[in-house]
Amino acid sequence: MVYISDKIKSSDTSISYVPTPLDLPISSTNTTSENQSNIINNQEEDEEENFIKNNYIARTLLNEPELPPITWLNWYKEVNWPQATLLCLEPLVALYGLFTTSFMWQTIIFTIIWYFLTGFGITAGYHRLFSHRSYEAKLPLRYFLLILGAGSVQGSAQWWSRGHRAHHRYTDTDLDPYSAHKGIFYSHIGWLLFKPRRKPGLVDISDLTNDKCIQWQHRNYISLAFFMAFVFPTLVCGLGWNDYRGGYFFAGVLRLVFVHHSTFCVNSLAHYLGDAPYDDRRTPRDHFFTALVTLGEGYHNFHHEFPSDYRNALKWFQYDPTKYLIEFFKLIKLANNLKEFPKNEIRKGRYTMAHKELNRFGQTIIWPKDNLNLPIITFEEYQELTKKNDNRLLILIAGFIHDVSHFIDSHPGGRTIIKSYIGKDATVAFYGGIHDHNTAAHNILAMMRVAICKYGGEVEYIKKRLGHIQTPTPIFA
Numbered sequence: 001m002v003y004i005s006d007k008i009k010s011s012d013t014s015i016s017y018v019p020t021p022l023d024l025p026i027s028s029t030n031t032t033s034e035n036q037s038n039i040i041n042n043q044e045e046d047e048e049e050n051f052i053k054n055n056y057i058a059r060t061l062l063n064e065p066e067l068p069p070i071t072w073l074n075w076y077k078e079v080n081w082p083q084a085t086l087l088c089l090e091p092l093v094a095l096y097g098l099f100t101t102s103f104m105w106q107t108i109i110f111t112i113i114w115y116f117l118t119g120f121g122i123t124a125g126y127h128r129l130f131s132h133r134s135y136e137a138k139l140p141l142r143y144f145l146l147i148l149g150a151g152s153v154q155g156s157a158q159w160w161s162r163g164h165r166a167h168h169r170y171t172d173t174d175l176d177p178y179s180a181h182k183g184i185f186y187s188h189i190g191w192l193l194f195k196p197r198r199k200p201g202l203v204d205i206s207d208l209t210n211d212k213c214i215q216w217q218h219r220n221y222i223s224l225a226f227f228m229a230f231v232f233p234t235l236v237c238g239l240g241w242n243d244y245r246g247g248y249f250f251a252g253v254l255r256l257v258f259v260h261h262s263t264f265c266v267n268s269l270a271h272y273l274g275d276a277p278y279d280d281r282r283t284p285r286d287h288f289f290t291a292l293v294t295l296g297e298g299y300h301n302f303h304h305e306f307p308s309d310y311r312n313a314l315k316w317f318q319y320d321p322t323k324y325l326i327e328f329f330k331l332i333k334l335a336n337n338l339k340e341f342p343k344n345e346i347r348k349g350r351y352t353m354a355h356k357e358l359n360r361f362g363q364t365i366i367w368p369k370d371n372l373n374l375p376i377i378t379f380e381e382y383q384e385l386t387k388k389n390d391n392r393l394l395i396l397i398a399g400f401i402h403d404v405s406h407f408i409d410s411h412p413g414g415r416t417i418i419k420s421y422i423g424k425d426a427t428v429a430f431y432g433g434i435h436d437h438n439t440a441a442h443n444i445l446a447m448m449r450v451a452i453c454k455y456g457g458e459v460e461y462i463k464k465r466l467g468h469i470q471t472p473t474p475i476f477a
Contacts, residue, residue, distance in 0.1 A: 057175055066197040067198065078194050079194055080193060080194060084192075087189065087192060088193075094249065094254040097245075097248070097250065102246070103246070106241045106243070107241070107243045110237060110251050111250045111251040114233055118259050119262060119263075119295045120145075120148065121145050121150070121151060122149055122152050123295045123297055124325050125146060126157050128326065130161045130214065133207070133308060134308050134339050135335050135339060137329065137334060137335050138335070146214070147217075151228030151232070152259045153225045153229045154260070156214075157208070158205065158208045158214050158218045161205065162200070165203040165204075170201040173201075174197075174198060175198070178191040180268070180271035181283070184268050188261075188265070188267060188268030191267075233247050233248070233251035234247040234252055235247070237251055262293055262295065265294050265298075266290075266294050269290045269298075270284060270285060270298055271300065272285065273287045274286045274290065275287075275301070276301045278306075278346075278352075279305050280356070284300040284301045286299045286302060288319060291312070291318065296320030297312055298312070299313045299314075299318060299320070305349055308341075309339060310338045310339055310340070368447050369449060371452065374451055375451045375452070377453065378454045379453055382396060382451070382453055386422055386423035392405055394423065395418065396424065397425075397426050397445065399452060399453050400452060401452070404418055404448055407444070407448065
């Protein structure tokens, strides 16, 4: 598919789109060189002012300075101590439990189940339902997911969704609360350990503040989180098979460590590992391993391009258990209006990236000279040039004159055929009269072009007389 702009860019004319200045006498403008400079400076200042005025990100970054950088001298003042204490004590407590508590198979099974359930509270609840509204859920399901989400101890759904919406709107900027541009440690957990350098960007959360379910969880979050994270699993294991200790250390604390870092990988690993099949302008990436450790949230490039799609993975072999869970909710009439972006628009994203990759590959290839850089000579002049004893062997094919001096010994059909057409028009022979050459032959031949034959040479006459329809060369010069 070739467009006019592509043709312009492919020509060797170096069009810069900068207009030629008007040739007006200086006196007619009544401005000196100094005045002209002042006018240009004023225009630039006005443009910069308008840009800042109309660009929320630029205006915010300019007018709302961030906190001073964290150094070895002030780090303890910048630590978010409540969150840092929780996140740092978790693995230590879990390790203590691993070395001091015996394993019971019932507890291990429940720990895995409870990991998935509280994890789905984040992926299916906080993320796809409340942050992106990728589907609609009945009231019982909304409360169920909010309660499970509280058990993951990642803040209320309102706080979590507000930050995540800012992440999507301001991806990779300083208004992104966990920007990947600040390093993998920062985007994974550093943004939680330390006070944010600036407030997250502005987002609309009116739907969250008007949602009675979310507000109920927001008001009761502390008690819900404590009960669902630690008390509930301890009671289940204790009352079920008398393993209170295992319920607390394994189903409670150890499970929480895995849930936390599983979610954190969406902010860190999913922005570093993998490829970008839909858009490479930002950091989100698709990778199976990330999907494996995040309950299906690892196809992050797709998700950032189509955030309100209830799916993260499209193909059957891609791991996305959250997608299947949402489909199960629909099956049992607890969910509806599962949103999918149009297939045509998704294909456009893949096409755009494939086209970019093809263009990058094309830049590594040496192409024939552009037609505009080739001299135009008559058929008679071409014949005269072939008679000169300068060791140059010229042959005419499809209106182009080619120098085959360095190729004749490598010609698969031998020297004799080429020599018999030196100084002649070999178009018919090349296009099937003797051999219908393949694409590689057309490409190699195009590299040997040295001139254009005016009016195409004898081939025009032969074509009309024999009724031969000339096949165009596959090379796009």
